[in-house]
Amino acid sequence: MISLFTIIRRNPRQTGLQPGQVALTFDDGPNLEANVTPDLLDVLHQHSVKAGFCLVGQQIRRHPDVVRRMNQSGHLLINHTQSHHHPIRQNVATLLDEIEACDREIGAALGIDGYRSDYFRAPFGIVTFAVRRAVRRLRLKHVLLSHYGWDTRVGPHHCESVVDLLIDNAKRNNGGMYVLHDGSLCPPKVHEENWNHSTENRSWVPEAISRVISELEKHGLQFVLPGTIGTPRDARLRAAA
Ligand SMILES: [Zn+2]
Incomplete structure (x- = not known):
């Protein structure tokens, strides 16, 4: 098995980015709890920034209209498997099934028969031998990272530290x-008393991203679509805005 850190390249140049470029990716959606993903799409639109969305097939089935909106807005759709099972419990055959099932959900959302993804991120970022074989078989490209901030460990009350780390990095x-x-x-627990402290409460993400974009643009950095090594795609569409 190869660890989580195989999708992390500490040097951003090894993720396909040029100096001065930033790429944003969002995992495990779409999510309509607290309207998170639509609000996030609004924020990205306001800043004219394109991002990558690592989509889970089961979530796509629940919210296909949100995936259509992502696609129409020029964001990159990334296959993140149908059920987000841990790769360590998967063999090549089950991984192929999971990836192809997710593609069918994306295709159904977009109205495209036989849709095939170009990009993939393994659940939990864990690249096993079987993941590598499945990705090679389907000619997918891994979407890498240069920093992992463990944002799933924080809710609205502790998100500032994660966002500060990202900006500093x-x-x-x-x-x-x-x-x-x-x-x-995890299933939403929006009615629970401690919802504001819950790590499942992702409602802080849109505002956090607005701050990330504003601060990094002020610093002179440019936002681009995540691509693979050597092929970052320009995400700025100011001319069209
Ligand atoms: Zn994930």
Whole structure:
């Protein structure tokens, strides 16, 4: 088995980014609890920034209209498997099933028969031998990261530290490829008393991203679509705005 850290390249240049470029990715959505993903799309639109969305098939089935909106807005759709099972318990055949099932959900949402993803992120970022074989078989490209901030361990009350770390990292490294989670893998507990402290409460993500974009643009950094090594795509569409 190969660990989580195989998708992390501490040097942002090894994720395909040029100096001064930042790429944002969002995992495990779409999520309509607290309207997180639509609010996030609004924030990205306001800043004219394009991002990558690592989509879980089961979530796509619940909110296909949100996936259509992502696609129409020029964001990158990334296959994150149908059920987000831990790769360690999967073999090549079950992984292929999981990836292809997610593609069918994306295709159904977009109205495209036989849709095939170009990009993939393994659940939990864990790249096992079986993941590598499945990805090679389907000619997918891994979407890498240059920093992992463990944002799933914080709720609204502790998100500032994670966001500060991300901003500091991007300034220090003159860019980077980052992830925050708009989705949650656990069933929502929105009516629970401690919801405001819950790590499943992702409602802080849109505002946090607005701050990330504002501060890093002020610092002179440019936001681009996450691509793979050597092929970052320009995410700025100011001319079209
Ligand atoms: Zn995930």
